Amino acid sequence: MDTETKIELMKSFAEEILTEDELRNLFETNDKPLAYDGFEPSGISPIHFGLLRATNLRNMLKAGVKFHLFLADYFGFINNKLGGNLENIQTAGKYFVEVWKACGIDIDKVKIVWASEIMDGLKYWDRVLKVAKEISLERVLRATTIMGRKQGEKLSMGQLFYPPMQVTDIFHLNLDICQLGMDQRRAHILAREVANKLKWKKPIAIHHHILLGLQGLQKKETEEETLMASKMSKSDPKSAIYMHESFWELKNKINTAFCPPKIEEGNPLLEYCKYIIFKNFKEMKIERPAKFGGDIIFGNYEELRTAYVNGDLHPADLKNNVTIYLEKLIKPVREHFERNKKARELYELVKSYKITR
Numbered sequence: 001m002d003t004e005t006k007i008e009l010m011k012s013f014a015e016e017i018l019t020e021d022e023l024r025n026l027f028e029t030n031d032k033p034l035a036y037d038g039f040e041p042s043g044i045s046p047i048h049f050g051l052l053r054a055t056n057l058r059n060m061l062k063a064g065v066k067f068h069l070f071l072a073d074y075f076g077f078i079n080n081k082l083g084g085n086l087e088n089i090q091t092a093g094k095y096f097v098e099v100w101k102a103c104g105i106d107i108d109k110v111k112i113v114w115a116s117e118i119m120d121g122l123k124y125w126d127r128v129l130k131v132a133k134e135i136s137l138e139r140v141l142r143a144t145t146i147m148g149r150k151q152g153e154k155l156s157m158g159q160l161f162y163p164p165m166q167v168t169d170i171f172h173l174n175l176d177i178c179q180l181g182m183d184q185r186r187a188h189i190l191a192r193e194v195a196n197k198l199k200w201k202k203p204i205a206i207h208h209h210i211l212l213g214l215q216g217l218q219k220k221e222t223e224e225e226t227l228m229a230s231k232m233s234k235s236d237p238k239s240a241i242y243m244h245e246s247f248w249e250l251k252n253k254i255n256t257a258f259c260p261p262k263i264e265e266g267n268p269l270l271e272y273c274k275y276i277i278f279k280n281f282k283e284m285k286i287e288r289p290a291k292f293g294g295d296i297i298f299g300n301y302e303e304l305r306t307a308y309v310n311g312d313l314h315p316a317d318l319k320n321n322v323t324i325y326l327e328k329l330i331k332p333v334r335e336h337f338e339r340n341k342k343a344r345e346l347y348e349l350v351k352s353y354k355i356t357r
Helices: 003-011 019-029 049-064 071-078 087-101 122-133 137-147 164-171 182-198 225-228 247-255 268-280 301-309 314-340 341-352
Strands: 014-018 034-039 065-070 108-113 177-181 204-208 284-286 296-297
Touching: 003 014, 003 019, 003 049, 003 341, 014 182, 014 284, 019 122, 019 204, 034 049, 034 164, 049 065, 049 122, 049 204, 049 268, 049 314, 065 087, 071 087, 071 164, 087 314, 087 341, 108 122, 122 164, 122 182, 137 182, 164 182, 164 296, 164 341, 177 182, 182 204, 182 225, 247 314, 268 301, 284 314, 296 301, 314 341
Parallel strands: 034 065, 034 177, 065 108, 177 204
Antiparallel strands: 014 204, 284 296
């Protein structure tokens, strides 16, 4: 695969690339660059993990990128996920691996890395201290939004270690590419700045879109606060669609979702079409009664968007058909957890844990 084709694969899901020129040079000089996606294991998988991020990973693997799935168990411990119970957090991590398997990810092509494994040595903590020396306390406090905390929120001393530790992971794993959501941007900016200061390899950052929750856009004073308030959160059942929803649970959630007629901005259902449905299907067929115009096929998101904002597609018809297409994607995952004993046991355990933040 040539360099420009690889670049286009990355741009197909990236909201931001820091920087495209650096990424192009990387592909021209390295056939198998190393990337990662990391997260704190907790709660039940929503569609932005099981569908959106899995689709991004498939594109990276197509481009020849080697990939680490980073299970940030100790970060979840620091951030008080699942009550800070490390054993439960690690069980949740194993459950999330099963979700990606069920989504069709070839886990043999992905290296699973636990934070607790790489932290077990002086070399890691030596790097943490070197990174921390290059970051002001003010920058650390601003960066605490990467763990879902508001600026000014009361934090433990342990949580202040979180940003320099996340930056250190990037260098300790010798990553070429950081592939996470836009909500992790502050950590990657810090990593690039620290790399310049310490003369370490500068990571390229590829940031994907943060999927809106069912409640739609929640405008706040700042762009960052708006992002945090609006995103789909696995800890909030009213905002999230989970990978285990039954058809009727899914239908009920979609039917109550924010979906104003003729409006694209802040409309979560249009987002699900753009970032999930059209990434997994070549076209989207809207089934509707003949008296309302009959069936119509959209070959891409722009066609669908145009019809919707022009009033040629009613919210009820959009909701009905988003439900149908999401069900097609969720059903195989649901069935995997019903058939596979190990997966089912992990799911039942994680479902029993109390969600904390």
